[in-house]
Amino acid sequence: MYSFMNVDFISGSKFVGLSNYREVFANSVLGISVWNTIYYMFLCVLLGFWVPSIVSIAISELRRFQGVMRLIVYLPHIVPAVVLYGMWQWLYDPLGPANQIASWLSNHQFMWLTDKNIAMISIVIAETWQAFGGTTLIYLAGIVGIPKDLYEAAEIDGAGVLQRIRHITIPGIRHLYVLLFILQLISTSQGFMTHMAMTGGGPNNATLTYMYQIINEAFTNLNYGRASAMGVLMFLVLTSLSIVLYHFQGRSKEA
Secondary structure, eight states: OOOGGGTTTOOEEEOOOHHHHHHHHHHHHHHHHHHHHHHHHHHHHHIIIHHHHHHHHHHHHHOOHHHHHHHHGGGGSSSOHHHHHHHHHHTTTTTTTTHHHHHHHSOOOOOTTTTTTTTTHHHHHHHHHHHHHHHHHHHHHHHHHHHHHHHHHHTTOOOHHHHIIIIHHHHHHHHHHHHHHHHHHHHHTTTOOHHHTTTTTOOOTTTTOOOHHHIIIIIIIIOOOHHHHHHHHHHHHHHHHHHHHHEEEEEHHHH
């Protein structure tokens, strides 16, 4: 209901119809935040979706030390957010380790968090490192559920590692790909914490996401009506996208 009202907790709220929605679309920053969110989601899917899958398959093929590797992979997931942000800001400092490595490899240094061309990539790398452990364990749980008879039969038939992965492992966890892809999209579409802590949406709005704009509207501009309207629009888009993806999953199963 707030999306149709001019919310004022002191003098009282008033019904304004679609005025908040018109203001949302008239906002010049909307296009920037939407594009940044799409770009951010693309990078997160590129790194945060496929990296856990590859790591989980690699761990499942180990003959020894699987338990140790699972622990090592999951450790970043339990790092407190405050420690995470502080650590990565130190790594990305102009005089920090990231630039020392970059200088050694390419004789060039980067402004990781203040260059608009790479600030978003820097944020995604930090988030992927922190979050991929949990997703990796989900994939590993799915791989464990695949009947071992299939792998034993494949080995008897002379199938190599790549053949087992292609014909047994990946088809066996295919249902997880769609589920985790949807969860990844929903999660990343709401990303703002790392952006707020590490860049404040800068430089020059280069890391301002749609969700971060909602937070600014609600708690900085105190425009709860417009923030609610933006939230409703996000809900409609994500719901539609989820329906399409689940429909696609259903058709792929039938095929």
